[in-house]
Amino acid sequence: MAERQPARIRLGPADLLGDRTLLPVVAGGQHLLLVRDAGRIVAAERACPHEGADLSLGHCAGGRLRCPRHLAWFDLEDGSVSPGWSFRALRLFPVELASDGLWIRLT
Template sequence: MDDEAIGSAWIPVCDLDRLEAETIVRVHVAGLDMLVIWNDGEIVACDRACPHEQADLGLGQVRAGRLYCPRHAVSFDLRDGAITVGWPSPPLRLYPVRVTDERISIEVQQG
């Protein structure tokens, strides 16, 4: 089944060299504020707002495969979005990414 048939689209958001230089790039895609993250050679796309109290995760830090919220001690596993054990919050929403010709795209659902 192709992307249009399931209501999703791949949207280009930034160049790979920019992400490698900045580690966290803030993007606005299909009405959503998102982050693209360079995590030790892996690319991750996620919501920009912390699901705990909506803090701007774009101001956070990436360390050892986790994204740390700038407001709390909470962090999220960049493999699956899981929050630090013991915090009453849903996981961080992650989005599929792909790289084509050094350009990063994020797959998002279309209304």
């Protein structure tokens, strides 16, 4: 049996983030955070996996998203949490930039 691909969901126009680094969005019923870092855009779950802090209030720099509550940070390549913290990685979703806007596949 072939594995079913998740549906593509259009997030909005290509310039949806404008000049922002972080933008909260809802896609497929999930609260996500679009993150622009070093010319790329990724989507992450919006709530910190530690205690649910709103990561849209955090800060992004150097490929890392910092939680505003406990100052732990997440690597935007694989979602891993900074050393010294023992909770699961942040869920990340690739964002596709197409001629008709930004798209995501949720798994």
